[in-house]
Amino acid sequence: MDMSGSQRIEASREKVWEGLNNPEVLKQCIPGCETIEQVSPTEMTAKAVLKIGPVKASFNGKVTLSDLDPPNGYTISGEGQGGVAGFAKGGATVRLEADGEDATILHYEAKADVGGKIAQLGARLIDGTAKKLAGDFFEKFGQAISPKPEGEEAPAEPEKKGWFGRKK
Template identity: 90%
Template sequence: MDMSGSQRIEAPREKVWEGLNDPEILKQCIPGCEAIEMTSPTEMTAKAVLKIGPVKATFAGKVTLSDLDPPNGYTITGEGQGGVAGFAKGSASVRLEADGDEATILHYAAKADVGGKIAQLGARLIDGTAKKLAGDFFEKFGQAVAPKPVDENAPPEPEKKGWFGLKKS
């Protein structure tokens, strides 16, 4: 499976670069990520729970950063084992392009391969899930590195009400 795209992030390129190399930010942004730990400046271990169609599995694996060109980009390569569900491995080339002083365009080109039970689910389901996971990651990543400013003059959000007009907790 191949996937590529671009995402505009409302933060300077240096801040986006720092976020891409910060295990805590990555943990918040990677869908299903339970743990991520730097084992060296260019290697991490990670554990994530993913659901692809009817198959839910915990993947544990290793991530390696190469072709480092701070703050312009890198190549990220990973491989994870999901027990009886199978395996996933892939790589992505990430390039950061400044868009003025306060925004960055993140370009990516990714390749992935899966095997085992998850490979039997079919390319359409796997591709759709991969695109959704990528979209979720970029939305969360953009919020993590460039949180929206709080407008002090904005009216308070209305109270959320549940069934029968009862206040939701």
């Protein structure tokens, strides 16, 4: 599976770089991430629970950063084992481009391979899930590192309604 894209983030390139290298920020943003630990300046271990179609699995993985070019980008590669559900391995090239003083364009090109029960689900389901997870990550990442305007609070949750528009 190959995937590429760009995301505009309302933060300086230096702040985006710091966020991409901060395990606490990454833990908040990676869908299903339960733990992430920095083992060395270029290695992290992580545990995430993901649901891909009917298969829910807990993955234990290792992530390695290489080709570091602060604050312009790096290459990230990783491998995760999901027990009987299978495995996932892949990598991405991340490039940061300043967009004025207060915004950054994050470009990425990623490749991934899966095996085991997950691979039996079919490419369309896996690709769709991967794109959704990437979208969720970038949305949360942008929110985590973008400065909030003064006096602005988080938006209130919409009122929940049940059948026929009645309040719950």
